[in-house]
Amino acid sequence: MASRPTNLTIRPAVDSDSSALVRILEPEVGKGIIVNRFAELHAGLRQLLVLEVDGVIAGTISMSPKPDEDGNTHRLFALDVGSDYRRRGLGTLLIEEV
Secondary structure, X not given: OOOOOOXXXXXXXXXXXXHHHHHHHOOOOOHHHHHHHHHHHHOOOOEEEEEEEOXXXXXXXXXXXXXXXXXXXXXXXXXXXXXXXXXXXXXXXXXHHO
């Protein structure tokens, strides 16, 4: 496994992230799926976070907007890391953030 990059940022997604997510995640995750995730974000049905490595979007995670009944956990909807950034522990990092 390649080492985990050190200059990482996890932040809420904004609309201008959608084209970068499509570029980094295609062909496994197509434009229609990303458009749908943003529509659900705006409808309050999903939270969407992006992971940046050195200022470049490398992945995303989305989850329920409200905690589960235990008050501490969220239902995970999707986890995607771009192929150039896999096997570095970034997916694990995103899950830990949730």
